[in-house]
Amino acid sequence: MRTTVALLVSIVGFFFAPALVAQEAKLVGHWEGAIVLAAAEQEADVVVDFNRAGGLVKGQLGFPLTADGVHEVGDLVVKGSHVSFSVRDKDGVISLFDGGLSPDGASVRGTMKESGRPIPFTLRRVSTGPAREVSTYKLLGDGIQLKSAFNGDVGKTRILLVLNPGSFSSKMAMRVVQRYVMDQINDPNLRVYVVWMAPDMPDVVKVVRQSASLAKDPRVTHFWSTDRSLANVFDPMLASYQPVSNPCLLFAPEKSWTATPPLPDRVRQSFKVGAKISSKPGQKLNGVELAADVQSLLATKKGR
Numbered sequence: 001m002r003t004t005v006a007l008l009v010s011i012v013g014f015f016f017a018p019a020l021v022a023q024e025a026k027l028v029g030h031w032e033g034a035i036v037l038a039a040a041e042q043e044a045d046v047v048v049d050f051n052r053a054g055g056l057v058k059g060q061l062g063f064p065l066t067a068d069g070v071h072e073v074g075d076l077v078v079k080g081s082h083v084s085f086s087v088r089d090k091d092g093v094i095s096l097f098d099g100g101l102s103p104d105g106a107s108v109r110g111t112m113k114e115s116g117r118p119i120p121f122t123l124r125r126v127s128t129g130p131a132r133e134v135s136t137y138k139l140l141g142d143g144i145q146l147k148s149a150f151n152g153d154v155g156k157t158r159i160l161l162v163l164n165p166g167s168f169s170s171k172m173a174m175r176v177v178q179r180y181v182m183d184q185i186n187d188p189n190l191r192v193y194v195v196w197m198a199p200d201m202p203d204v205v206k207v208v209r210q211s212a213s214l215a216k217d218p219r220v221t222h223f224w225s226t227d228r229s230l231a232n233v234f235d236p237m238l239a240s241y242q243p244v245s246n247p248c249l250l251f252a253p254e255k256s257w258t259a260t261p262p263l264p265d266r267v268r269q270s271f272k273v274g275a276k277i278s279s280k281p282g283q284k285l286n287g288v289e290l291a292a293d294v295q296s297l298l299a300t301k302k303g304r
Helices: 002-028 145-154 168-182 204-212 229-239 285-304
Strands: 028-039 042-053 056-062 071-072 074-079 081-089 094-101 107-114 117-125 136-138 157-163 190-197 220-225 248-251 267-270
Touching: 002 042, 002 056, 002 074, 042 117, 042 190, 071 081, 081 285, 117 136, 136 145, 136 204, 145 190, 145 220, 157 168, 157 285, 168 190, 168 204, 168 285, 190 204, 190 229, 204 220, 229 267, 248 285, 267 285
Parallel strands: 136 220, 157 190, 190 220
Antiparallel strands: 028 042, 028 117, 042 056, 056 071, 074 081, 081 094, 094 107, 107 117, 157 248, 248 267
């Protein structure tokens, strides 16, 4: 009897295994998305690659903001439109993804759970191409290169971000600008300057380049510095907004940088996840609201 049962099990497995693989094959490809802690404000990027390997479908998942490498996908199950899988990070934390595949097979939406806490996530299938190399430029203490770039773009709406390449919240702020502004507003009259204020350490260039790769739009210029005195350049711009964290400054097209830097037309900022300090009304770095600010400033040039 035991032999008969084992034979039946093997036969069932023989017929159903290819069907299961065919279901999982729906996911083969490159996927990008975000875990949404707070929509348009705190979104942690996630990247997944599913590939056929030895007759099976396997996946690797990475969290670009943490730069902790890739994690093997486990427990992959695809039944109809339902998709679920898990990953374990180097500290043993397990992230469980459970969602639904869209009818066109182009996106997955659902919930990720860590330590029992549910967090929404989205993934979309993305065609991959040659990776664009992002250049970074070291600033002098007086920020003269930034001033030159700013004045060279008079007539364009400009955004200036002052961020820390080692800060998770700073990198998340960078992605909010990329996702909600640069990806959504295809206007050549928009420029972004990012100043990465980095600690003086042996691998600082590598760290800065990793952070700069979060925003590859050609309209974004990445500067960096380990000179803390450079912060004095931004003090006049931010004097009315202290304390400030991950500042995002907007400038109208007609603004120029003379002997003193211009006052921004709008300042938004973000804080660390879970921070007790919150942004003042109208200053929160919200991607949707920031995009509206940018569109308003772009319209001032077009209306002339």
